[in-house]
Amino acid sequence: MKELVSNSTANISQARKAVEQLKMEAYMDRMKVSKAAADLLAYCDAHIAEDPLIIPVPASENPFREKKLFCTIL
């Protein structure tokens, strides 16, 4: 009987913590998705030119370009 009581007290305290957490999260200031999505779009547009994987850098500046062999073995 005592174990049952202590189990339910533990569950109650866990549930209380969850309620506190949810209350805190509920008071958070939320932005509308239309505005948030517009922000993401704006960020992408602003930075797309600097992205070397989208706008490839010239081979001379790319450290991973294929290594060209300048000598042949005769």
Next chain:
Amino acid sequence: TLGQFVMKTRRILKGHGNKVLCMDGCKDKRRIVSSSQDGKVIVWDSFTTNKAHAVTMSCTWVMACAYAPSGCAIAFGGLDNKCSVDTNLQAWISTRLARAPSNLACSFTNSDMQILTASGGGTCVLWDVESGQLLQSFRGHGADVLCLDLAPSEMGNMFVSGGCDKKAMVWDMRSGQCIQSFETHYSDINVRYYPSGDAFASGSDDAMCHLYDLCADREVAIYSKESIIFAASSVDFSLSGCLLFAGYNDYTINVWNVLTGFRVSILFGHENRVSTLRVSPDGTAFCSGSWDHTLQIW
């Protein structure tokens, strides 16, 4: 608009004797640290594919590794319940950090002096590297925490964690408080911040990737296809945030257009599961690690 994509393997890093489990890039945009089930942690020069440094662990499951911001130290850990920091890459000196039950992920914060670990116990911990002391613990996950990622420095002291309880949680590093949590996946998840810090992506064992916006406090995009049925093990954004690279257990890497939700490209090259994936700090390439023992640079 995005043009045609020609992405191919530029370098193959061979040397691990078993599955590659984790990798991280150095801020010098050149060196990479990787850890493997062969018990080794190797530092590579990604331009030349030479190995710069190697450490052998007594435990074979080295599941986590990270590069320090200064480039002078690496951290690694795994099922040995420790996170070790190797602070002098020249002299192979290693400082055992602290007891972290099955260390599944780790990351330095903005300094070499603090490290965040995610563990099998469901908690994340912030440690002081020098003293080995616990600075803050983050409790809230109901199961193992698989992955964590620090917010870009402009966002202040926050990080996101993903766990086997299908939840992604955003934490305040100073208070230990969970600020936001998200649960829309059907299985275990891994996470990565969007470059602006206003959003983060998650990859999951349910074969889908999601994008969550932190200001709107909700999921805003899903990246999935009926033909993709294997777990997405690791995700990362390109420099601008326009592309999302995701490595899967079906050996492929899918490249998603973040804004439209469509797949841009599918990359083949690995001969086993892709277990880890990171875009280099300057965005010129990304590196994928796999159970096929290799790391490939694209």
